[in-house]
Amino acid sequence: MTAAAPHILSVQRLQKYFPVRSGLLGRASAWVQAVDDVSFEIAAGETLGVVGESGCGKSTTGRLLMRLIEPDAGQIRFEGKLVGRDLKVSDLRRSMQMVFQDSYASLNPRLAVADSIAFGPQTHGMPRERAIGRARELLGMVGLEPSQFERRYPHELSGGQRQRVNFARALALDPKLIILDEAVSALDKSVEAQVLNLLVELKKNLGLTYLFISHDLNVVQYVSDRVLVMYLGKVAEVGPVDAIYGAPQHPYTRALLDSRPSMDPEIRVEHPPLTGDPPNPINPPSGCRFRTRCPHAEAVCQTQEPDLRPAHGAPGHLVACHMRRAGSGHSQAAPLVRFGDREPSR
């Protein structure tokens, strides 16, 4: 990515804790720290992949961006305009759309496909006739013959077809950015490939920007320009796709990459694969949240939370790990570089 590209979306210190209610009065007795202090940017025209284990807060992040749930804290800027102050949420929702994982649950079973697609434009005042016309046009764009599909109901479509309809609906308001939350994960491998190609093509033709959420590292590698790795509600590492996949800096990213089935016997088991479940997000570990599973965890990891800092190597590659921070106190960290010192070579 060129650093000069303007940011279409910039997120600062986004936070969402879900209350765990119990008892008669339904008071919050604990909080799920679903998204905690998450910051990142997306440049116009790029695809940012988001990976992480189940429950790490990927979907919550997506929903927060759409304002489907209210963030507890944090700022979202769309094209430089602060959402809520310079940009109304309703306007944000025209420029930003979301596609969900469950292609069936995301379509109203009682509406014909064309009506589902036309709902958005109609909401924004387009007369029904024109909205249906637009829906037909969009069906064509996602590879579904309008005359054959417009009057069908969701249960009359295959999973891949349904997801195409969901893309069409997301495109109906001419958004600039689309959040794809596990949009291809539920599909068969062969269908997944077709749909991915459609996504890539749509992006190219319509000049879209994607936030691509997935737990499938191979798919993310295929579609993304940059990749963001989440762990328990926090950003562990973010950077250009080649840097993340070629030279991962965070032990978690490495473990993730190692635990995926690889075709190449060369790159295997240098690091212990990821074992065990992620800890409970209700009471995440102190310091570095990954320390309970990290092979390199040391005392400092327990007491201090590592913040996101530039990693060596590719520009725009950030990592939150004490090992990568000079002078952090971790035995593998480089010594503190004082002013005038030369950069230590490792």
Next chain:
Amino acid sequence: MSNSEQSTVRVSLDTPGAVGSAPGMDVPVGYAQARSYWRGVFHRVLRDRVTIGCTLVLGLLVFLAIAAPVLPLIDPDVANSGDRLLPIGSPGHLLGTDELGRDMLSRLIHGARLSLLMGVGPVAVALLVGGVLGLTAGYLGGRTNMIIMRITDVFYAFPSILLAVAIAGALGAGITNALVAITIVFIPPITRVVESVTTQLRSMDFIDAARASGASTFSIIRTHILGNVLGPVLVYATVLVSVAIVIAAGLSFIGLGASPPEAEWGLMLNTLRQSIFLAPWISLLPGLMIFITSMCFNLISDGLRSAMDVRY
């Protein structure tokens, strides 16, 4: 509810007999004869002989009830002490006469007016009130949901007959009071069903997709929630009508609803009860009408349920 076993509903959003989609193929599977959900339901109902039969019976009853004043019937209120308790099949009195010599056929048909009104009316009103409450609780969730549903729970702590009797008893005898009582009895169950379905729908992604397209709460409820709530609630309301008819007549039966000389099935059953030693079979007729009507509503509900594939 005393006569219905359900308290929670699972909505199935599948349509029975749906065209199977071939997994693993992202190409059109055959040409599906696309048909709207409600048209499909309608077609399945048409094939269900029991439901059609019951609908015809009820239709006839409603027609007779509405047309009663203009039908060539003997005046239902004219007593004739000479013709008391004539047996079924007597000349001039096809279904005999009651303890005051009034024509049974005429009274049964006229009685349908009040009895049907007292069964259907309260459920219809409860459907409106409970529907709004349930939609509000289900869509808004959180504290609003908690307040509405906890109040509902309190009303659930009464068996429905007891609650109806208690309210009607407190308000005093009379048709209006009975109507009010039965309506209050049926608001909580409808609220519960609507809330349960709405809450399920609320968590589905298509609602979020609709919100993401900038639609207002009102338009989301209208376009995306109502259509999905309607089916299960209709099925449930039909069962409730069957219960309401029995309870309404029951209130009149113990003297809390209609009062003499009005023709109403429950009240007729009560006054004829004194004559069971003299004319046992005639005194059973009003109850038979209640039974048949209630059963028709029950069977129709069953038919709708399987046509819509609502699972309780």
Next chain:
Amino acid sequence: MFQYILSRLLYTFPIAIGVSLIVFALVHLAPGDPLSAVMGEVDQTMIAEMRASFGYDKPLPLQYMTWLGSVASGELGYSLRSGQAVLEILLSAAANTIALGVLASLLGFSVGIAAGMFAGYRNGTWLDKVVSASAIAGVSMPHYWLAIVLVIVFSVEWGLLPAVGAGSASSMFSWESFQHMILPTIALSAIPCAIVARTTRACVMEILSMEFVEALRARGLSESRITLHVTRNALPTVLAVMGLQFANLLGGSILVETVFAWPGTGSVLNQAIFDRDIPVLQGTILLLAMFFVVTNLVIDILQTWADPRVSRH
């Protein structure tokens, strides 16, 4: 498990308060003055005196608190009509209602479960159809009408059983009392029987269609062992329905009791309504509703206990 019971118990408390509020409010919905209705045209000063002695002149919230306080200490007041203690009236009436409720449950549940099991196993056969049709008839049945039908058939036509009352025998366990209970029991058991049959049938069918039953069959388990599995899995649902129906029998027997002039809570309630006997009315409704609340509580706990899916720690 323990925690569940505890929270369920705690949850019952506000419900009970809500119920008491409704019962209290109900009585004050009543138009007119409770006393003038009972006493008719008498001296106004005397009515005023009586009002003061019953506390009817105090503001409503205060009346409620006073009433709640006395209810909590088991004091339900005295009948305006007879002056008898409400608790006393209710205790003997409740015994009669419970006797009928228990008998009707035993009859309805056993017949209902048996019919439902058969219908579920023989799904689609004529037996199933007969059971299903009877069950639909049962749930649609105006049970007070069924009561009259029974009286006509067994008392009027055949003269086999007494039509009304509880008999004059001093003990509830005498033959005479039993004879008086047969018809009310049958009339009351119709609805619970039908509902339990429907539920059992649906449960059995659902369980039989599940994969694990296939697996059991494939492993060569005998049909009787499979039935055991089916029963275990159907139990929680059927139990819940039975509990609800039992509670309904106790609270909703007013109509049938009226037909048979059975001296139970239903008759007391009926009488109190027409006498506008407020303390009796309040006491009866409260007692019946509390019965319902407690039964529901017990069912919920039993159901959790019987459910194989709920883990017990």
